[in-house]
Amino acid sequence: MEQEKMSPDMLSGRCISRRDFLAAAAKIGVGMAAASMMWDARADTSSPKKGGHMIAALQGGSTNDSMDQQTWIGSVMIAVGRATRDSLVEHGPDNKLMPALAESWEPNANAAEWRFKLRRGVEFSNGKSLKTEDVIASINLHRGAQSKSAAKGVFEAIQSVTADGDAVVIKLSGPNADFPFLLTDYHMNVVPAPGGKPDLSGGTGTGLYKVVQFEPGVKVTVERHKNAWQADRYGFVDSAEVLSVADPTARQNALIAGAVHVINRPDLRTAKLLERRAGIKLVDVPSNFFFASPMLTNVKPFDSADFRRALKYGINRDQFVKKILNGFGAIGNDQPIGPGYRYHASDIPQTVYDLDKARYYLKKSGLTGARIDYYASDEAYNGAVDYGLIMKENLAPLGIDLNVVRAPNDGYWSNIWNVKPFVASYWGSRPVEDMILSINWVSRGPWNDTRWGSPKVDELVVSARGELDTRKRAEMYREIQLLLNQDGATIVPAFGHDVAAISSKVGTTGQYGGGWELDGGHFLKRWWLNA
Structure with a gap:
């Protein structure tokens, strides 16, 4: 006190x-x-200090990991990407946009065209100088019918990317006042592009570090890129290792033993006890990241909107916050725009645990007595299997038999999520509403993990993206949230906190950017080691 x-x-x-x-x-x-x-x-x-070798043990790695940024999904590759590659702009520790490879940017009158002036004297870790063609090819990687990028939906409004001297000019299909924020997406990194073809084979980038060892699902080792353009501001440790460790107990034990300096997602049931240990600190940042249970609407019984509503009223969100998050979060309302967003609609009535309403919709669906599988794993989030068992208890009085299937941690995001009909999932925070909506909640979103779509939502997302009147924009985003709450196919029981545990040897500014856990994923470049 x-x-x-x-x-x-x-x-x-x-x-x-x-x-x-x-x-x-x-x-x-x-x-x-x-x-x-x-x-x-x-x-x-x-007082940042130079030197040392930082070791982090993170959940969010897989044997399927690669240096191809189009495929990144977990925290291991996001952290490696943030350390080794850059985008045109960056999400700063203060949650504001800051210049990166672009030293400045400006829109035209209606924000349908953006001009980014490139920073001079930037060098890739292979010694090659940054050129406009590298930026253009790296952006185009996420565009077009042949793109396999998970960020394809984020950039689908781009009509053309051209060079004008030392500037890159991006023309959009319509106005977007938030467009520079989209470039902070962790997939959008600039790589060298000899002959106009992005080189994704190695860890080459303009970032503060370069990859020297890459073992997917095991570890990634990086060392300082001495000629990095940000070297006078960030990049304090000489080298670092990022270990893929799915088990939270193993991560915590490694931190307690002093074998690692940083872990993400400690077991929230014991996080406060962990913080009481000498030499360990918690980094606890309220976030817009959320937990989710998506349902594939092209698979029975989840094609029934009434059955989905029965499930929404049949689960207890309070229990999620109390028993799974241990208070490190807030109740969700089945839509992705969290309380930290500018256009969060707090006035939409909260869906609560109501067995009478659940029975009404279940009877209306004609699916009383349904038996459904729910796939979960600690790779989805710590406590995902436990919450499946809570859901099973919640739904039992309705006559719904929920079979909880414990899935393997490795390969969860490629073999279970977006494949099985009903699964445990989570979504990291994005800086603006348009980004999270464009990735998943529009009909053609690249990560639409429910196959649910609404022409009205699609229309509103595009309209809100280009609306410069903040009052009208707020009304549009409210309507989107209401439609997703009522008709969508994703249960969102809670929004979480980005919680990490660090050794007292780790120095930070005490200010942590959002957009992803661990200082927006930038911890390797922004944190340091004290002697």
């Missing part, structure tokens, strides 16, 4: 010496020992 008495400037250490800090602390009754600890903690976060 003593720390709450300290002013933000004192805690950040701006323009204050240690002596003055201790004197100020004494004046407000903070003991010398406590004040010294605060100073040491403040010093750790305000």
Whole structure:
């Protein structure tokens, strides 16, 4: 509680010496020992240090991983990508856009055309200089009928990408005031493109690090790219390893033993106990990332909207937040626009556990006594199988027999998710509403994991994307959220927090960008090791 008495400037250490800090602390009754600890903690976060080898054990890796950014889905490759490659713009620690390979950008009058001026003197880790053709080819990788990119839907509005001197000009099919935010998508990285063909075979990029060892599903090792354009600002450790470790207990034990410095997704049931251990800190960031149970609507019985509504009323979201998240989250309402988004519609009535309504819709569907399989794995999220068992108990009074199938961790995202009819899933946060909607909730979204589509939603997504009047835009996004809540095929029981655990040897600024866990995925470049 003593720390709450300290002013933000004192805690950040701006323009204050240690002596003055201790004197100020004494004046407000903070003991010398406590004040010294605060100073040491403040010093750790305000003074980046160069050197060392950082090791992270992360959930979110697979033997199917590759350096082809079109296919990235888990946190291991996202972290590696953020460390080794760059985009035109970056999602900063303050959650604002910051220049990256583009030093500036500007739209035309209706935001249907954007001009990005490239930074000069940028070098790839293979020694090649960045050129406009590299950027153009890297963007076009995610466009067109032949593209296999998971971000294809994000960039489908791009009509052309051309060079104009040292600038890249992107013309859209319609206005989009948020377009630069879309370029922060973790698939959208610039790679060298000799002859106009992107080189995806290795870890070459303009990032602060370069890949020196790549073992899919095991580990990725990177070392400093000495000529990186951001080297004077970020990239503090000399090298790093990212280990793929699916088991949360194994990750936590490695952190406790001092074998690793960073882990993601600690077991939330024991996270607060873990934080009490000497030398370990929690990074707890409220987020728009959410947990989901998508249903394939081209498979019975999930083709019935009434049956889907029966399931929505038949599950208890409070239990998810209390028993699975242990309070590290907030109740969801079966749509992806979370409370941290600008256009979150908080006035839409909350779907609650209501067996009477569930029975009504179940009877209406004609599917009383249905038996359905639910596939889950800890790779989906920690506690996914446990929640399946909670759902089984919730639905039993309705006569629905839910069979919980524990799926293998390895290959879960390629063999189970988007393949089986009813599964456990989660979605990382995106910086703007249009991005998450375009990926999944439009009919032709590349990751439409329900096969559900609505012409009205498709129309509204496009209209909201180009609407510059914020009041009208808010109305459109509200209608989208309402339609997904009522008719969509995804149960969203909760929004979560991005929780990580780090060694006290790890230094951070204390400010963590969103867009993905672990400082937006940028932790390798933004965090450092203290001696």
